[in-house]
Each structure stands twice: as structure tokens, then as C-alpha cells.
Amino acid sequence: MGFLWVLVAALSVIVLICVFALVDQYQSLELIRAALKLEDNPSPIPFASDGSVKPSLVGLPAELDQQSYLPVLFVSVSCSTCRSIVEGLRRRDFDLVWIVLQHAHSEDEGRLWLEGLGVPLARTTVDVDGSVAQAIGIDTVPAVIIYGSGEPFLAQTLPSFRQLQPLLKPREMAPDMTPPLPFAKEGTVRL
Known part of the structure; x- marks a missing residue:
């Protein structure tokens, strides 16, 4: 024993x-x-705060200028993180997000990639020549820029879907509060 x-x-x-x-x-x-x-930390992306990056001025549809809150997601066909982020969006409401697809060799290739992930094509832009991203100053994917009534107030990289989730919908505000997210100048975030 x-x-x-x-x-x-x-x-x-x-x-x-x-x-x-x-x-x-x-x-x-x-x-x-x-x-x-x-x-898994996002990095701020600097952007012009002079009104030159409104959705309609960078090559996105003009009706996006009127949306009170608009996340614009930049993804690439050759990025596995981008794929996982877009797949994560399938569980969310696509009506609130606009997707800009980069690095597709053609419009058809981009549309096939998006259709394969179940993305509604009516909420996308295939940026074959990179002009939309270049006009804003996005040179890293995945990334997101958040617009409020056509004015950008946040731009950052997205290392995972977890970092995108809180940005999909504006925060609830009390009646006496101002903007839904902290306004950023030149891509920095105040908390």
C-alpha cells in the first residue's frame, strides 16, 4: 500500500x-x-479628412454618400484572411456593408469569387485596377473604412473577423451624445 x-x-x-x-x-x-x-490588433490607416474620399468621389456608387453609417470593406481574392472575414459576414446583415474586391484579374473573376462566398453582388465593387483603394489610400488588405453620411471617420486594417464585428453597426447613443464612434483624424482612433 x-x-x-x-x-x-x-x-x-x-x-x-x-x-x-x-x-x-x-x-x-x-x-x-x-x-x-x-x-490580433488593427492598425490605423491614415486618410484625407478634406472630403476628397467621399464614396462617390473615389469610384463607389453615389447613393453611398447618403448612408448614415457605412463600413466599406477592402478584401482581395488572394488573401486567406480576407476569405475568412467575408465568410464571417455570411452570418451578418450584408445590407450594412459595402465590399470592395481587389486583385481580381477581371470583373468576371471577381464576381465568381464573390458569388462563391455567397456575397450579394449588389453590395460590391470589383476594383480591378485598384483605383478605389488608391483614391482612399488603402494599400493593405483586409481593411475597413467607416463612413458617416459620406464622411470618413475611421480607417484600419482587419487582422480578423473579430476586429470587424464591433464596426458592423453603429453604437447606440443616448440622445445627448454626438457621433456613434469616436471621430478620427488621419486614421487614428480616440477611445
Whole structure:
């Protein structure tokens, strides 16, 4: 019987050492991710605040200028993160988002990519020549720019769908509050 107690104690020590080793590995992994900047954090994208990036002025439909809240999502056919973000949108309301698809070789290729993901084509622009993204100053995908009545107030990269979710709908406001999200100048966010 004493032998069993010694065996149980030895196994308990081994399990405890393994748990401490896993905690140490997790902490090391977090340090490595932070050092390599692999964290799931969006980066601000600077944009012109002089009214030159209204949807109608950059090549998007003019009716988008009138929407009180409009996330414009920039994705690419060659980006796996972009694909996962668009797939995440299938569970959401597409009526609130406009998608600009980049890096398609042709309009047809872009439309096939979008149809394959179940994206309503009426809410998209296939930016074959990159002119829409260039006019705004978007050079990274996936990215999002948020418009309020035709005026941009936030632009950032999207490392995951998790970062897009809070931007899909404006925050609820009390009657005495101002803008739904903190207004940003040159792509920075005030919190």
C-alpha cells in the first residue's frame, strides 16, 4: 500500500511539472507574438479628412454618400484572411456593408469569387485596377473604412473577423451624445 502512495505522489509531481512547463511555454509564445507584432490588433490607416474620399468621389456608387453609417470593406481574392472575414459576414446583415474586391484579374473573376462566398453582388465593387483603394489610400488588405453620411471617420486594417464585428453597426447613443464612434483624424482612433 505504501508503494501506491509513493507512485501517486511521484505522478502528481510529474503532472505538476508538466503544468508549469505548459504555463511557461504559453508565456514565451505570448512574448514572441508581441515581439514579432503578430497580435490580433488593427492598425490605423491614415486618410484625407478634406472630403476628397467621399464614396462617390473615389469610384463607389453615389447613393453611398447618403448612408448614415457605412463600413466599406477592402478584401482581395488572394488573401486567406480576407476569405475568412467575408465568410464571417455570411452570418451578418450584408445590407450594412459595402465590399470592395481587389486583385481580381477581371470583373468576371471577381464576381465568381464573390458569388462563391455567397456575397450579394449588389453590395460590391470589383476594383480591378485598384483605383478605389488608391483614391482612399488603402494599400493593405483586409481593411475597413467607416463612413458617416459620406464622411470618413475611421480607417484600419482587419487582422480578423473579430476586429470587424464591433464596426458592423453603429453604437447606440443616448440622445445627448454626438457621433456613434469616436471621430478620427488621419486614421487614428480616440477611445
